[in-house]
Amino acid sequence: MIIQGKTHTFGNDIDTDVIIPARYLNTFDPKELALHCMEDADPNFAKQVKPGDIIVAGKNFGCGSSREHAPIAIKAAGVSAVIAGSFARIFYRNAINIGLPILESPEAAKSIEAGDEIKIDVDKGEIVNLTKGETYRAASFPPFMQEIIAAGGLMPYVARRVRQSV
Amino acid sequence: MGMTITEKILAAHAGLERVEPGQLINARIDLALGNDITAPPAIKEFKALGVKKVFDSERIALVPDHFTPAKDIKSAEQAKVLREFASEQGITNYFEIGRMGIEHCLLPEQGLVGPGDLVIGADSHTCTYGALGAFATGIGSTDLAAAIATGECWFKVPETIHFRYHGNLKPWVRGKDLILYTIGQIGVDGARYMSMEFSGEAIEALSMDSRFAMANMAIEAGGKNGIFHVDEKTLDYIKGRLKRDYKIFQSDPDANYAKVYDIDVNNIGPQVALPHLPENTKSVYELGDIKIDQVVIGSCTNGRMEDLRVAAEILKGQKIHPEVRVIIIPGTQQIYAEAMAEGLINIFIEAGAVVSTPTCGPCLGGHMGILAKGERALATTNRNFVGRMGHPESEVYLAGPAVAAASSVKGRIAAPEEVVK
Numbered sequence: 182m183i184i185q186g187k188t189h190t191f192g193n194d195i196d197t198d199v200i201i202p203a204r205y206l207n208t209f210d211p212k213e214l215a216l217h218c219m220e221d222a223d224p225n226f227a228k229q230v231k232p233g234d235i236i237v238a239g240k241n242f243g244c245g246s247s248r249e250h251a252p253i254a255i256k257a258a259g260v261s262a263v264i265a266g267s268f269a270r271i272f273y274r275n276a277i278n279i280g281l282p283i284l285e286s287p288e289a290a291k292s293i294e295a296g297d298e299i300k301i302d303v304d305k306g307e308i309v310n311l312t313k314g315e316t317y318r319a320a321s322f323p324p325f326m327q328e329i330i331a332a333g334g335l336m337p338y339v340a341r342r343v344r345q346s347v
Numbered sequence: 348m349g350m351t352i353t354e355k356i357l358a359a360h361a362g363l364e365r366v367e368p369g370q371l372i373n374a375r376i377d378l379a380l381g382n383d384i385t386a387p388p389a390i391k392e393f394k395a396l397g398v399k400k401v402f403d404s405e406r407i408a409l410v411p412d413h414f415t416p417a418k419d420i421k422s423a424e425q426a427k428v429l430r431e432f433a434s435e436q437g438i439t440n441y442f443e444i445g446r447m448g449i450e451h452c453l454l455p456e457q458g459l460v461g462p463g464d465l466v467i468g469a470d471s472h473t474c475t476y477g478a479l480g481a482f483a484t485g486i487g488s489t490d491l492a493a494a495i496a497t498g499e500c501w502f503k504v505p506e507t508i509h510f511r512y513h514g515n516l517k518p519w520v521r522g523k524d525l526i527l528y529t530i531g532q533i534g535v536d537g538a539r540y541m542s543m544e545f546s547g548e549a550i551e552a553l554s555m556d557s558r559f560a561m562a563n564m565a566i567e568a569g570g571k572n573g574i575f576h577v578d579e580k581t582l583d584y585i586k587g588r589l590k591r592d593y594k595i596f597q598s599d600p601d602a603n604y605a606k607v608y609d610i611d612v613n614n615i616g617p618q619v620a621l622p623h624l625p626e627n628t629k630s631v632y633e634l635g636d637i638k639i640d641q642v643v644i645g646s647c648t649n650g651r652m653e654d655l656r657v658a659a660e661i662l663k664g665q666k667i668h669p670e671v672r673v674i675i676i677p678g679t680q681q682i683y684a685e686a687m688a689e690g691l692i693n694i695f696i697e698a699g700a701v702v703s704t705p706t707c708g709p710c711l712g713g714h715m716g717i718l719a720k721g722e723r724a725l726a727t728t729n730r731n732f733v734g735r736m737g738h739p740e741s742e743v744y745l746a747g748p749a750v751a752a753a754s755s756v757k758g759r760i761a762a763p764e765e766v767v768k
């Protein structure tokens with residue numbers, strides 16, 4: 182999978198409360214959640230983000246609550262991938278489960294600046310910064326997780342297993 | 348090489364002799380939890396899967412606790428999804444308003460979790476049950492959907508950090524203070540992906556309520572789970588509650604730890620975490636004059652009997668500061684009733700506090716005490732992120748119930764000794 186887009190940058194420890202504040206969690210409609218994506222970190226983000234854009238953040242992205250509404254809001258806002266220095270555990274799982282591409286790369290997180298145009302080869306774990314002419318490595322997924330990603334998320338993967346067992 | 352308690356529980360549930368950190372396993376679950384925010388998307392995905400019945404109608408708990416009693420129409424619709432699904436599937440552990448509580452206070456109280464269990468919940472504070480010697484961790488809605496269909500969940504076996512607490516606790520210092528102190532030492536990602544194992548003589552001295560408060564906040568250090576060893580206090584707690592068989596696991600003396608911390612508790616004072624991360628901790632004695640507008644005593648961290656007793660001990664015969672609003676939220680209906688029988692509720696009302704029905708309420712900025720722009724709260728909850736309790740420009744300070752109660756009286760963040768001599 183190849184992803185290309187313009188970046189929006191955020192700092193360290195971006196928690197799921199600022200990704201999608203609880204005051205909007207009385208719904209799980211992706212379209213409504215997208216309207217408030219990243220609102221408490223950057224109130225203009227949802228207005229400015231364009232389909233295909235990429236979020237780049239520091240360490241521990243997605244810490245805090247288990248709300249899957251966070252990766253859902255990001256995906257529904259049109260974001261094509263999230264690159265971070267590191268991800269909090271539940272967010273990482275949730276993103277894979279719903280098919281939001283995420284890449285862990287401390288060097289990319291450090292070097293990429295807001296507005297850089299970048300190209301990601303998800304399978305190879307390679308991130309190219311077209312604006313700066315730099316290339317960064319991202320951690321690759323274990324085979325089991327690659328299977329979930331290839332199936333399009335956890336539910337299609339489980340559906341296949343459930344069908345096989347009947 | 349021996350195994351840690353966490354590794355042993357995971358191995359047992361995966362049907363394996365042993366597991367190693369980093370290993371991916373598929374494990375059988377003993378209980379899966381969902382609430383009024385996380386269960387509706389899971390139920391939708393479960394239905395889309397085309398499976399007719401959940402894996403076991405007695406091993407699923409559905410608790411409408413976040414926005415209940417329903418704060419608006421949309422929240423009422425979400426709670427209705429749980430209610431209807433529970434009745435359709437014959438789910439025995441559905442807890443209706445009036446018979447419920449905050450999920451992480453409720454499930455152990457109702458005997459739904461026991462030592463050696465493997466529990467997952469679509470709520471990050473599911474790690475609370477580690478206080479009972481169980482492996483318990485938070486997952487998202489899709490994982491919950493898959494788990495209620497199959498009774499299984501995949502895990503990466505975590506490395507374990509061992510925290511050993513030595514010495515004697517100072518007056519007013521409880522589990523909440525120890526965990527805040529610990530998070531202050533290692534940071535909000537200090538245990539990311541890892542298991543936090545708590546032991547030492549200072550831990551043995553803690554009540555179960557204090558242990559729940561500590562395990563609860565493992566996630567605030569990024570931990571996958573927080574876990575305690577079973578002792579007499581654990582067995583006393585589960586007696587008369589737990590209806591299932593249980594199994595006690597112990598870490599081997601030669602178990603492998605990624606890191607070991609030895610923490611001397613003798614000099615740890617009551618802790619406060621400053622905005623906007625739980626790692627910004629200081630001893631209450633080091634803080635200057637920080638005025639507050641609101642105090643919240645409750646949540647899955649500190650909404651239990653020990654917490655209410657400590658608060659009442661300080662508030663007894665006192666008046667809450669005229670410029671402060673105090674909201675006290677017992678964790679469950681049973682705790683509410685017990686606090687009433689002990690006369691605690693009267694003490695709170697006479698002091699000038701409001702006492703609410705059990706709900707998550709203000710803890711996540713849901714309802715029942717939302718902050719306006721520029722307001723500052725001191726709460727016994729677990730998160731002080733930007734906007735957590737209301738307006739993005741409001742502030743939350745975290746502390747245990749003793750500091751919360753003393754601050755209610757003083758109108759600023761205060762040490763318990765300032766009120767009770």
Ligand code: SF4
Nearest residue numbers: 472646647707710711
């Ligand atoms: S009390 Fe707060 S932290 Fe606990 S489950 Fe409710 S919202 Fe989450």
